[in-house]
Amino acid sequence: MSELPDNKPSSASATREESSIAPPPAILSELAQKAGVNFNGSQPCDIQVLNDTAYHRILTQGSLGLGESYMDGMWECQQLDELFHRLQRAEVENQLGGVARLRLAIEVIRQNLFNRQNEKRAYEVGERHYDIGNDIFEAMLDPTMNYSCAYWANANDLEQAQLDKLDLICRKLELKPGESVLDIGCGWGGFARFAAENYSVKVHGITISKEQKKLAEQRCRDLPVTIELQDYRKVNGQFDKIVSIGMFEHVGPKNYATYFDTVLRLLKDSGLFLLHTIGKYKSTPHVDPWINKYIFPNGKIPSAVQISKALDGRLNIEDWHNFGPDYEKTLLAWWQRFNNAWDTLSKNYDQRFYRMWKYYLHCSAGFFRSKQGQLWQLVLSKRGRRGTYRSVR
Numbered sequence: 001m002s003e004l005p006d007n008k009p010s011s012a013s014a015t016r017e018e019s020s021i022a023p024p025p026a027i028l029s030e031l032a033q034k035a036g037v038n039f040n041g042s043q044p045c046d047i048q049v050l051n052d053t054a055y056h057r058i059l060t061q062g063s064l065g066l067g068e069s070y071m072d073g074m075w076e077c078q079q080l081d082e083l084f085h086r087l088q089r090a091e092v093e094n095q096l097g098g099v100a101r102l103r104l105a106i107e108v109i110r111q112n113l114f115n116r117q118n119e120k121r122a123y124e125v126g127e128r129h130y131d132i133g134n135d136i137f138e139a140m141l142d143p144t145m146n147y148s149c150a151y152w153a154n155a156n157d158l159e160q161a162q163l164d165k166l167d168l169i170c171r172k173l174e175l176k177p178g179e180s181v182l183d184i185g186c187g188w189g190g191f192a193r194f195a196a197e198n199y200s201v202k203v204h205g206i207t208i209s210k211e212q213k214k215l216a217e218q219r220c221r222d223l224p225v226t227i228e229l230q231d232y233r234k235v236n237g238q239f240d241k242i243v244s245i246g247m248f249e250h251v252g253p254k255n256y257a258t259y260f261d262t263v264l265r266l267l268k269d270s271g272l273f274l275l276h277t278i279g280k281y282k283s284t285p286h287v288d289p290w291i292n293k294y295i296f297p298n299g300k301i302p303s304a305v306q307i308s309k310a311l312d313g314r315l316n317i318e319d320w321h322n323f324g325p326d327y328e329k330t331l332l333a334w335w336q337r338f339n340n341a342w343d344t345l346s347k348n349y350d351q352r353f354y355r356m357w358k359y360y361l362h363c364s365a366g367f368f369r370s371k372q373g374q375l376w377q378l379v380l381s382k383r384g385r386r387g388t389y390r391s392v393r
Contacts, residue, residue, distance in 0.1 A: 024039040028058060028059060032092075034090050035087050044077075044082065045086060046083075048076045064289040066290070070355060073355070080362035081369065084362060129297070136349075136357075140338040142337075144194065145215070148245050149324075150165050152164075152326045158337070166190065169243060169276065169377070172274055173379075176199075181201050181241045182242045184232050184242065184243070185206070186205025188219060189217070189219045189227060192220055193220050201224075206229075207230075213228070239266055240271050241267075241271050242266060249277060253306055256302070256306065269385060272385075273381070276376070277378075278327070279303065279376045280372060281372055282303055283303040315382065316380065317380060319389065321376065321393070322375065323377075325368065327375050328368040342354060
């Protein structure tokens with residue numbers, strides 16, 4: 001679990017004065033205690049309130065109020081990841097009443113009434129998240145620039161865990177020299193570069209982020225790799241293999257059928273498709289409102305049922321591999337790198353951004369520790385593919 005170093009910003013302004021902070025409303029205190037945490041308690045995972053306006057914001061806005069009040073320096077916590085592990089394990093937000101429940105109901109209707117991931121809005125997450133600045137991601141990620149779960153089975157550091165993940169994917173895809181590979185959501189070119197260098201394949205990567213495209217092209221120069229700024233629905237051609245690493249979370253349930261139909265159209269009959277995606281242990285009608293507003297607009301984590309239903313009659317499941325606990329370790333490694341680089345990054349980003357990013361990485365780590373979050377790699381094929389697929393671990 002991670003703690004905030006003394007030399008980094010800890011609150012927006014004031015130091016907590018015990019006598020000036022009111023006790024929490026009974027309902028908040030009871031909900032927190034159900035999760036095994038307290039307001040102003042002595043555990044490292046307890047919430048230390050610096051401004052009692054935070055109570056009202058949490059009570060009336062739920063997850064959004066909790067996150068925004070933290071960004072505004074209204075409360076602190078020594079071990080944020082463990083706090084979120086406990087809150088998410090107990091599914092505390094589902095037990096809030098009154099205004100927070102009404103806001104959540106309205107959000108559910110909004111998210112399910114419209115196709116928030118249609119072609120017109122496909123580039124929004126690129127502009128609002130992936131384009132915030134390559135300096136952030138270069139500081140936080142390992143040298144391979146992989147922004148997805150690493151594979152820690154035999155690794156002792158982040159870079160080796162990411163290299164092992166990339167090699168695992170290549171072996172699962174049974175890559176052979178000269179094959180053509182489509183990388184849907186190629187990021188900064190981490191997989192494309194690795195596969196081209198180590199497996200002698202030709203890779204065509206697509207991204208919806210201008211900043212990703214720019215850096216990916218630099219990193220993959222002099223390799224048989226092309227990078228294009230393009231929505232997956234617009235791709236044409238035929239490919240021996242297709243891979244998608246950490247992109248499916250942006251597709252949205254209303255587009256799952258279109259997504260897999262696109263893969264069917266682009267994949268050769270003898271080919272394989274590897275889908276690497278975060279998963280959720282059950283289907284939910286909404287996304288976390290704080291994550292949606294500040295981190296991944298229009299995102300939606302799929303459940304196993306949702307994926308299986310979309311695959312029905314389209315693609316065969318050759319393999320389904322879950323290593324969700326590895327994501328907690330990956331996220332905390334990212335946090336350490338980001339935090340260590342903050343003295344340099346702080347010249348371009350303010351303290352509220354620091355607190356937002358810390359909150360994001362730690363609440364995500366808690367999500368996976370609670371086992372609400374999973375990490376799945378599916379190997380999929382068309383019905384016409386011959387032979388038996390041998391699973392790789």
